[in-house]
Amino acid sequence: MGCPNYVVYLEGSSGARRRITSDIIERSAFIQGMIDFGVDRDDDISVRVPLDEHLLDPLIDLLGFDVVAPDRFEDSTLLQLVPVLYYLQAPDGIIDSICWTIGQTFAIPDGQWSSSRVEQQWHQHARTVGLADLPGWVVTELTCRLARLAFRDKCPWRVGHSIVHWSSRSVWGTLRKDWFSNMPSGTAVHELNLGYNWIESLQGKRVFERFSSLRVLILSGNRISTIAPGAFEGLPSLSSLRLVGNQISTIEKGTFTDLPSSFQKLSLDHNSLPDGVLAGMSTLSELILSRNQIVRLTTGTFKGLSMLTHLDLSGNLIVTIDEGAFDGLSSLQKLYLESNCISSRLVAGTFKGLSALTYLDLTCNRIAAIDEGAFDGLSSCQQLYLGGNCISSRLTTGAFMGLSALTYLDLTGNQIEAISEGAFDGLSSLTNLQLGRNCIPSRLAPGTFKGLSALTYLVLSGNRIAAIEKGAFDGLSSLRELYLDSNSISSRLVAGTFTGLSALTILDLSGNRITAFDEGAFDDMSSLHELSLSGNCVSSRLTTGTFEGLSALTFLNLSGNRIASIDEGAFDSLSSLIKLYLSRNCISAIAKGAFRGVFTLEQLHLDDNHIRTIEPGALEDVFCLSDRDEDSTGGSTDEYEEPPMFCRLMLAGNPICDGWGDDQYLASGLPSGVFVKHWVDEFER
Structure with a gap:
């Protein structure tokens, strides 16, 4: 031929x-x-x-x-x-x-x-x-x-597959229905991805009509500015339409009408849409309008969207929410309003009608105050995010009334200066309360957390708390984790400070100005597993009985203090201790009996102190050597052969290690046959 x-x-x-x-x-x-x-x-x-x-x-x-x-x-x-x-x-x-x-x-x-x-x-x-x-x-x-x-x-699509993905900058200009003229009618394509091309407009009606089985249509990341009314007609099975990251600034009437009953998700985030662009999508369950230019939510904005369960309005320019803005959203479960410009006060009735709402995110706005009744009607809400706002002065009584189902409340990064007694009234289901990085000063008074009997997690990090009065944590019988790090707690921890916290497992007091602990400071904390006191001003000596009653403790961090010596029996009651951090203190000698009774220890951090001497027998309990004889290791040990060890010992940065230059050494004063590595602490301090 x-x-x-x-x-x-x-x-x-x-x-x-x-x-x-x-x-x-x-x-x-x-x-x-x-x-x-x-x-x-x-x-x-x-x-x-x-x-x-x-x-x-x-x-x-x-x-x-x-x-x-x-x-x-x-x-x-x-x-x-x-x-x-x-x-x-x-x-x-x-x-x-x-x-x-x-x-x-x-x-x-x-x-x-x-x-x-x-x-x-x-x-x-x-x-x-x-x-x-x-x-x-x-x-x-x-x-x-x-x-x-x-x-x-x-x-x-001639090969009969159900998903077509084409995002290679190979489709550009105006998209019309004749663009698909070579495709056999009725081809069973369920998902069509034309994202990240150079499509500028959809012209004419029924652009995708040959895809009669289409369920998901992706047009994200193009340059679409114009969509002709009726462009999406002829798609009887369509359930999801993604138009993220285009240049859409207006939506003509009829653009989303005649969509099938199966249509549930519309993604229009990262466009240039103004207020009041929605209508005629009664079957829609998920609407994403984030990163647009919406300034105000007026009464009836979402009218007709009775099936909507997820609404994302984050990253817009919303300043005002009119009363009745959410009318008709009786099925809404999740509402995202973070990173807007909502200012001034949240007034009573703002979220009226959202009886099914379980999740509300108002993070990073400009909210300055919460009026009583602001959350009326949110009886199903379980998670409320208010972090990164400008809530100042005092949390007043009744601010969160009506949120009886709430389990998570985030108030991180505001300017809260005080908490009135009864501020958390009505939050009987709350389990997690975030109050970090506020301006809570002076003293935590009795009754501060009254009514929070279900609370298990409390964060007060990064405030200005100087003292904790007895009874400050009354009623928190279920609390398991308490974070008080990076505050200004000074002077001594007195007996009874944490009375009533019998279920507590983690207590973080690092980064404060604590100088000493009274005997009984940790009474009633028999369940505590982790205690961090690093970066404080604990000086002089650790005395016998300091940690009395902490029999379940497995982790104790005392790094970065001013501890000069350890009395015999200071850790006597810590029968479950696994990790002990004493790095960056002023310890010059380890006396016999300093670590008496800590048979379970796996890590002992003594690096960056002033240690020059270790008395004979001082570390016998640490290495479980009190009953070990020469035969237990099979006879004499070669000088450069590391014998079995039961605890990792960190001694780097002490005078006792001066002159060390190889990987392992026999340190003067350690039990016979015990070697240590010249490590810098490789663990979290």
Whole structure:
């Protein structure tokens, strides 16, 4: 069979053309395929292929094209463009090889799709056939154009798969329904991803009507500014439409009308939408409008969205919420309003009608005060986020009334200066309270947390608390974790400070100014597992009985204090202790009996002290050596052979280690046969 009479040209932006010679045409494996597209093999096909001038000449050099006089031809159809890129092949058929498998590359079964898989397969194939050896700019241009033609004219959906992913900057301009004219009607594509292309507008009605089985349509990351009314008609199974990150500033009436009853999720975040753009989506369950330019929520804004369960308005410019703004949202469960400009006060009735709401996020606004009744009607709300606002002065009585189901309350990063007695009235279900990084000063008074009998987690870090009065934690019988780090608690911890916290397992007092502990300071804390006192001003000595009653303690951090000595039996009652941190103190000697009874210890951190001597027998209990004799290690131990150890000992940065230069040493004063490594503490301090 002879070669057809094809005359194919490449044309640059200045009008210069290059003709593809017939021997290249004859080599193409795609000529037979042209018959399937209805092209008469006896036709002369004149093709204009627009390429940037900087790309044209190197391609000519690469492929050996003949040069002809520059004159213009009419634009070809996309069908006529198909053979051009098939003819742009090196002698080993690189482009032909990629095109041969294009359908398989994009045929992905349900449940196996991921956003990057197609791109990974494409580049992997390019490497295996040698495309990666071409100059980078050539590869970019060829793959981009080949991708576009393959998507439209090779029709990847012909292979009968259910997901089509095409996000390679190969689709641009105005999208009309004839763009899909080569696709057989009724093809069972369930998900179509045209995200991250250069689509600017959807023109005409029923643009995607050939996708009658479509459930998910992704158009995110394009340049869409205009959507014709009715563009999404003809999609009886559509459930999700994603238009994230476009340039949509207006939505014409009728754009989202006539959507099917199956339609549930609309994502319009990162556009330029103003107020009042929604109507006619009664079946919608999830609406994402974050990162737009909405300034005010007026009465009736969401009218008709009775099935909506998730509403995301985060990252807008909302200053005011009118009374009745959420009318009609009787099914709403989650409301995201973080990172707006909501200012002044939350007034009574703001969230009226949201009886099904379980989650409300108001983080990072400009809220200064909460009026009594502001949360009326939110009887189902379980999580409330108010962090990063400007709530100042005092939390007043009744501020959270009506939130009987609330379990999580975040007030982190405000300017709260005081908490009135009864401020948390009505929060009988609250389990987690975040009050970190506020301005709570002076003293925690009795009754501060009255009524919070279910509370298990309390954060008061980063405030200005100077003292804790007896009874400050009365009623917190369920509390398990208490964080008081980075405050200004000074002087002594007196007996009874934590009375009533019998269920507490974690207590963090690091970064304060505590100088000493009275005997009984930790009474009634038999369940405590972790105690952090690092970065305080504990000075002089640790005396016997300091930690009396903490029999369940496994972690004790006393690093960064001013401890100079440890009395015999200071840790006597800590029978479960596993980790003990005494780094960065002023300890100069370890006396016998200092660590008496700590048989369970696995880590002892004494690095960066002033230790010069360790009395004989001082560490016997630490290393469980009191009953060990020479035979227990199988006789004498070679000087450089490390024997079994029961505890990791950190001694780096002490005078006793001066002169050490190798990996391990026998330190003067340690029990016979015990070696230590010259480590810097590798654990969290």
